[in-house]
Amino acid sequence: xxxxxxxxxxxxxxxxxxxxxxxxxxxxxxxxxxxxxxxxxxxxxxxxxxxxxxxxxxxxxxxxxxxxxxxxxxxxxxxxxxxxxxxxxxxxxxxxxxxxxxxxxxxxxxxxxxxxxxxxxxxxxxxxxxxxxxxxxxxxxxxxxxxxxxxxxxxxxxxxxxxxxxxxxxxxxxxxxxxxxxxxxxxxxxxxxxxxxxxxxxxxxxxxxx
Numbered sequence: 001x002x003x004x005x006x007x008x009x010x011x012x013x014x015x016x017x018x019x020x021x022x023x024x025x026x027x028x029x030x031x032x033x034x035x036x037x038x039x040x041x042x043x044x045x046x047x048x049x050x051x052x053x054x055x056x057x058x059x060x061x062x063x064x065x066x067x068x069x070x071x072x073x074x075x076x077x078x079x080x081x082x083x084x085x086x087x088x089x090x091x092x093x094x095x096x097x098x099x100x101x102x103x104x105x106x107x108x109x110x111x112x113x114x115x116x117x118x119x120x121x122x123x124x125x126x127x128x129x130x131x132x133x134x135x136x137x138x139x140x141x142x143x144x145x146x147x148x149x150x151x152x153x154x155x156x157x158x159x160x161x162x163x164x165x166x167x168x169x170x171x172x173x174x175x176x177x178x179x180x181x182x183x184x185x186x187x188x189x190x191x192x193x194x195x196x197x198x199x200x201x202x203x204x205x206x207x208x209x210x
Contacts, residue, residue: 026058
């Protein structure tokens with residue numbers, strides 16, 4: 001599975017947005033196991049913004065970052081103590097826009113299993129892994145329908161049981177990135193623009209950042 005995913009991502013031409021917006025980057029860590037996993041973080045509950053939200057490690061580009069890949073690797077090291085040298089970059093996904101006016105570039109990176117990762121307690125309260133098969137088999141709980149500038153976007157939402165504390169919910173921007181990873185890397189028939197089967201949850205209309 002990983003070799004096919006690597007080849008598909010290397011052949012993929014991600015969409016780059018030309019909007020003049022602040023830039024950010026995230027790393028989508030793919031754990032190299034016989035059954036590959038995806039690594040996620042959860043924002044700490046004490047934070048004033050995005051508290052409790054599940055995300056991939058990443059953040060805003062800083063002036064000293066050579067490029068957006070450097071941003072993703074630096075943020076991953078700061079947030080979860082992931083050494084950049086342990087990341088094999090498999091490819092890049094399309095830019096996505098956050099509700100807060102950030103242009104976010106995702107990179108997919110393969111990492112060894114069972115690294116001694118540690119969450120930055122100032123920002124995160126959990127690091128957790130989900131088998132890639134959970135998403136390939138489409139175990140979504142429902143789909144969020146988000147009208148953006150008159151067009152509906154269909155974003156899956158996943159509930160992941162936690163060993164302790166609140167369960168994890170993967171939705172929003174991270175789930176949008178997952179759809180492209182599954183469609184382009186795993187050759188699944190998924191799209192943010194096509195209505196899927198199953199339960200829908202309609203969210204308020206939004207305008208895309210400009």
